[in-house]
Amino acid sequence: MKILHVIPSVDPKYGGPIEGVTQLSVVCRDLGVEVEICSLDAPDAACVRNSQALIHALGPAVGSYWYSRSLVPWLKMHSHEYDAVIVNGLWQYVGFAVWRVLAKSSTPYFVFPHGMLGPWFKHTYPLKHFKKWFYWSWAEYRVLRDARKVIFTCDSERLLARESFWLYKVNEAVSGFGVANPPANxxxxxxxxxxxxxxxxxxxxxxxxxxxxxxxxxxxxxxxxxxxxxxxxxxxxxxxxxxxxxxxxxxxxxxxxxxxxxxxxxxxxxxxxxxxxxxxxxxxxxxxxxxxxxxxxxxxxxxxxxxxxxxxxxxxxxxxxxxxxxxxxxxxxxxxxxxxxxxxxxxxxxxxxxxxxxxxxxxxxxxxxxxxxxxxxxxxxxx
CATH class of the missing domain: 3.40.50.2000 (Glycogen Phosphorylase B;)
Structure with missing residues (x-):
C-alpha cells in the first residue's frame, strides 16, 4: 500500500497535525506501507530540508489560504500512484484541490479535520464563522461529503463536529491518534x-x-x-x-x-x-x-x-x-x-x-x- 498525506506545511510551528502525520508515517512504514507527503512549502524551506520524510514541496504558497497553482496539476499527474490520499486540515486550498482532482477518480481520498470543525471558533468568532459559511457551502462541504471517510481522532471530536454547520453530511470514522515512545534517557x-x-x-x-x-x-x-x-x-x-x-x-x-x-x-x-x-x-x-x-x-x-x-x-x-x-x-x-x-x-x-x-x-x-x-x-x- 502507498499513501500520500497532503498538508499545507510540514513546519512544526503550525502545531500538532504535522507531528501526528510524521509519527503515523513512521509506524506505517514499519508495517510495510509506503508514505509520502505533499506540502505547499518552498522546496528549499528548512522544514523540508530537515525532514526525514519524502516530501513533495510545491510551494511557496500564497496567503493564509495556502494557494499554490502547482498542486492541482501535480495531483492530476501523480495521484494514480497512490492507494489513498489523506487531506490534513480544513479551510485551506489543499482540501479543495484534492476534491477537484479526486472526487470522481478511482483514487480514494480521506480527510483528517484535526479539530477544525470545533464549535469553540463558531461561538468565539461569530463573524469569521459567518464568512466561512460562504466557503463552506461551495467548497468545504463538498470536500467532506465526497471523501471516502472523514477521520476523527477521538469520538468527542466526531460529535462536536456535527455542531458547526447545519449543512453537514460525511462518512465518519474514528481512528485515534497518538505518539511514539519518548526517548528513554x-x-x-x-x-x-x-x-x-x-x-x-x-x-x-x-x-x-x-x-x-x-x-x-x-x-x-x-x-x-x-x-x-x-x-x-x-x-x-x-x-x-x-x-x-x-x-x-x-x-x-x-x-x-x-x-x-x-x-x-x-x-x-x-x-x-x-x-x-x-x-x-x-x-x-x-x-x-x-x-x-x-x-x-x-x-x-x-x-x-x-x-x-x-x-x-x-x-x-x-x-x-x-x-x-x-x-x-x-x-x-x-x-x-x-x-x-x-x-x-x-x-x-x-x-x-x-x-x-x-x-x-x-x-x-x-x-x-x-x-x-x-x-x-x-x-x-x-x-
Missing part, C-alpha cells in the same frame, strides 16, 4: 535542558508547551498561577511555544502586572531533545485549552510519566480522567485554579499513584501504533 535530557536554563534547577516546574494562542487559555494559566503561587516559592511556570499571532507581548505584560514575571520563563519554541528535556524536567503539564482536538503534547507528557492538568475542552479528557492520569476542570479561571489547588493538596503517595497511572494511560490509549493500525484498517475497509 529522560534524566540526561532533563539535565541538558536545565543546563540551558539554570535558574529552573530545583524548581517545581509547571509546563505549558504549545502555540501561544488565545484558544490555548494561556491567559487563564498566568492568572491562575498568580492565585496559587503563594503555596510554594519553588513553583515556576514554563510557557514554551511559537507566538504566531503576537499575543506573547500581552501575556508578558499580564505577568508583569501580577508581580510574577520572574517566576515565568518563556523559552520560545522547543524542539527535539530540548522539548523532551523540558517535559522530563517538569512536575506537571498544564493545558487549560478552550478547544483541543486531541492534544499531541498531552500524550507526550503522559508518555514521559507526567500527570496532566487539563480542561474538559481537551477532547481526550474523559480517557485521562477515567485512568486517573491527570486532573480535569472547566476551561475557566476558576477551573484552572481548582486544578492547581487539587494538585498542590495531594499527598506524596497520591501524586506518585497518579504518576504511575500515566504510563498505563499512554500505552493503552495513546500510543501511535494503535492509531496507525486503525488508520490502515479504515483505508482497507473503504476500498
Amino acid at each position: 529522560g534524566e540526561e535530557l532533563a539535565a541538558r535542558f536545565l543546563a540551558g536554563y539554570p535558574h529552573l534547577r530545583g524548581k517545581r516546574i509547571i509546563l505549558f508547551l504549545g502555540r501561544i494562542h488565545e484558544v490555548k487559555g494561556c491567559d487563564l494559566l498566568i492568572e491562575a498561577f498568580a492565585k496559587i503561587s503563594h503555596h510554594d516559592e519553588q513553583l515556576h511556570l514554563l510557557i514554551a511555544g511559537p507566538d504566531q499571532i503576537g499575543w506573547a507581548a500581552k501575556l508578558k505584560a499580564q505577568a508583569e502586572s501580577s508581580g510574577l514575571a520572574h517566576r515565568i520563563t518563556w523559552p520560545g519554541m522547543l524542539q527535539a531533545d530540548m522539548k523532551w528535556g523540558a517535559i522530563y524536567a517538569t512536575e506537571v503539564f498544564c493545558l487549560p485549552s478552550h478547544h483541543e482536538n486531541f492534544g499531541i503534547v498531552v500524550a507526550e507528557a503522559l508518555a514521559c510519566g507526567k500527570p496532566v492538568l487539563i480542561s474538559n475542552k481537551v477532547n481526550i479528557w474523559r480517557e485521562i480522567e477515567a485512568d486517573g492520569a491527570g486532573l480535569v476542570e472547566d476551561d475557566t479561571l476558576a477551573g484552572t485554579v481548582t486544578n492547581f489547588e487539587r494538585w498542590l493538596a495531594m499527598s506524596q503517595a497520591e501524586f506518585q499513584t497518579m504518576t504511575a497511572r500515566t504510563a498505563t494511560c499512554f500505552a493503552s490509549r495513546f500510543h501511535v501504533q494503535r492509531a496507525a493500525e486503525r488508520l490502515l484498517e479504515i483505508i482497507r475497509e473503504s476500498k
Whole structure:
C-alpha cells in the first residue's frame, strides 16, 4: 500500500497535525506501507530540508489560504500512484484541490479535520464563522461529503463536529491518534535542558508547551498561577511555544502586572531533545485549552510519566480522567485554579499513584501504533 498525506506545511510551528502525520508515517512504514507527503512549502524551506520524510514541496504558497497553482496539476499527474490520499486540515486550498482532482477518480481520498470543525471558533468568532459559511457551502462541504471517510481522532471530536454547520453530511470514522515512545534517557535530557536554563534547577516546574494562542487559555494559566503561587516559592511556570499571532507581548505584560514575571520563563519554541528535556524536567503539564482536538503534547507528557492538568475542552479528557492520569476542570479561571489547588493538596503517595497511572494511560490509549493500525484498517475497509 502507498499513501500520500497532503498538508499545507510540514513546519512544526503550525502545531500538532504535522507531528501526528510524521509519527503515523513512521509506524506505517514499519508495517510495510509506503508514505509520502505533499506540502505547499518552498522546496528549499528548512522544514523540508530537515525532514526525514519524502516530501513533495510545491510551494511557496500564497496567503493564509495556502494557494499554490502547482498542486492541482501535480495531483492530476501523480495521484494514480497512490492507494489513498489523506487531506490534513480544513479551510485551506489543499482540501479543495484534492476534491477537484479526486472526487470522481478511482483514487480514494480521506480527510483528517484535526479539530477544525470545533464549535469553540463558531461561538468565539461569530463573524469569521459567518464568512466561512460562504466557503463552506461551495467548497468545504463538498470536500467532506465526497471523501471516502472523514477521520476523527477521538469520538468527542466526531460529535462536536456535527455542531458547526447545519449543512453537514460525511462518512465518519474514528481512528485515534497518538505518539511514539519518548526517548528513554529522560534524566540526561532533563539535565541538558536545565543546563540551558539554570535558574529552573530545583524548581517545581509547571509546563505549558504549545502555540501561544488565545484558544490555548494561556491567559487563564498566568492568572491562575498568580492565585496559587503563594503555596510554594519553588513553583515556576514554563510557557514554551511559537507566538504566531503576537499575543506573547500581552501575556508578558499580564505577568508583569501580577508581580510574577520572574517566576515565568518563556523559552520560545522547543524542539527535539530540548522539548523532551523540558517535559522530563517538569512536575506537571498544564493545558487549560478552550478547544483541543486531541492534544499531541498531552500524550507526550503522559508518555514521559507526567500527570496532566487539563480542561474538559481537551477532547481526550474523559480517557485521562477515567485512568486517573491527570486532573480535569472547566476551561475557566476558576477551573484552572481548582486544578492547581487539587494538585498542590495531594499527598506524596497520591501524586506518585497518579504518576504511575500515566504510563498505563499512554500505552493503552495513546500510543501511535494503535492509531496507525486503525488508520490502515479504515483505508482497507473503504476500498
